[in-house]
Amino acid sequence: MLPRLVHSRFGLHVVEVLAREGGTPQSFESVRGAVEMALRQQAFVTALRQCVSLLAGQAVIEGVILDAADSPLVQ
Numbered sequence: 001m002l003p004r005l006v007h008s009r010f011g012l013h014v015v016e017v018l019a020r021e022g023g024t025p026q027s028f029e030s031v032r033g034a035v036e037m038a039l040r041q042q043a044f045v046t047a048l049r050q051c052v053s054l055l056a057g058q059a060v061i062e063g064v065i066l067d068a069a070d071s072p073l074v075q
Contacts, residue, residue, distance in 0.1 A: 005012040
């Protein structure tokens with residue numbers, strides 16, 4: 001069994017691994033596009049979170065607590 005629960009959109013699951021097959025390493029050129037896309041998506045999500053945080057810091061919002069930033073220097 002896996003040492004922890006596995007979370008999915010259907011809930012938490014206990015998983016028992018009965019067999020495992022090793023993979024084969026792929027060349028960088030064969031995965032370059034996928035790596036580039038993943039990095040672009042990660043940068044986009046980070047920029048979007050920072051933008052929303054900055055806008056929340058400038059807004060007057062009642063009834064909801066948001067992570068708000070006071071300056072454009074957001075981490």
